Amino acid sequence: VVADTSGRHDTLCGTSTLVRNTGRYGDGTPQSASPAGSELFKLAAAKNGLGPRDLPPSLSFFQGVEIRDDGSPDFTGSAGPGAAVTLRAEQDVTVLIANVPHPADPRPAYTSTPLEVLAWRARATAAGDPLWEATPEGRRAFLNTAEFLATRGLA
Structure with missing residues (x-):
């Protein structure tokens, strides 16, 4: 993340998930009016030759959650219209996107x-x-990526 408003x-x-959306909205299949993010990710993965085991944990942009003192999540809501995030990748990536309600969103409607x-x-x-010298962690990440690409003949 190189920029975030x-x-x-x-x-x-x-x-x-399919189970949660079906219970909450009546359906959670990809073609329904209330598709579940997990089902959309599995479909997008399949279209890219990947299976469910290839899917990493997802993250939600533009929908906030904070952790209360007791350890429970507190949904802080949407960032609102016009918010933006800029991501940078130093190698080819496959990005799967599911634009669905956050599972902790309390609104009754999808x-x-x-x-x-x-x-x-x-x-x-x-x-x-x-950029390589901005932080020690960043430098290490750039060096690791450069080495990975070089060993595979991609750089």
Whole structure:
């Protein structure tokens, strides 16, 4: 994440499931009016030659969750219209997107708002780039990625 005007994200709760959406909205299959995020991810994975075991945990952008003192999640709501997140990847990636309500969203109706996704290629970074030296963790990540790509003949 190199830019974020939202500040509302969740890396803990995951996405909605078929069972939960069926119980809450009457259906959770991908073609329904209330598709579950897990089902959409499995469908998107299959379209890319991947199976359910290939799916990592999901994260939710634009929907916030904080953890209360007692350890329970507290849904803090949507970032609202116009919020943006910019992601940077130094190698080819497959991004699967499911624009669905957050599983902790208390609204009784299935509520999903429009999402605009833009992707573009930028110049690759290299040693000496200010991004490589911004933090020790970042430098290590850039070096690991460069080594990974070089050993596979991709860089």
